Amino acid sequence: MSVAACVDLIYREAFLLDEGRYEEWLKLFAATGRYWVPLSKSQDEGDSQLSIADEDMNLLRLRIERLASGRAHSQQPPSSMQHVLQQPMLIEQDADASEYTFRTAFTYAECRGDDVLALHGHYVHRLVRDGEQFHIRLKRVNLVNAASRLPMIQLFP
Secondary structure (H helix, E strand, O other): OOHHHHHHHHHHHHHHHHOOOHHHHHOOEEEEEEEEEEOOOOOOOOOOOOEEEEEEHHHHHHHHHHHHHOOOHHHOOOOEEEEEEOOOEEEEEOOOOOEEEEEEEEEEEEEEOOEEEEEEEEEEEEEEEEOOEEEEEEEEEEEOOOOOOOOOOOOOO
16 A cells, blocks of 8 residues: 555545545544544644544544434535645654555635635544555644634534
């Protein structure tokens, strides 16, 4: 499995989100996967500070089930999203090549009715090898303006 395959996984992840294919998206995560949007890009993993979002696999499943149910009042009408990614950059690799960490600058737009929310920042994807495939162990979303008062984010920047 090469770095190119990992980069493809990062692009595929954004594509699946944009298409609303949340179940397929969730399968890209490792069993211990985490989706995290800290309040600051200097916030360390594992600290007890508040976060914008900090979801393990159980919480992600619940969120996706809620979106799929049609009972999510905040999603009537449904929101749509679009991710625009720069080329992911490899920033760390362990010695046996079973874990890679990438940094990817992004622009994210979320639209609901006439309202459009635009967010900018960078992702940190920690990808871990599971057999012949890589899965997402961590998706960290570092927003440029995370410490600002943000409107409600409905989907997955």
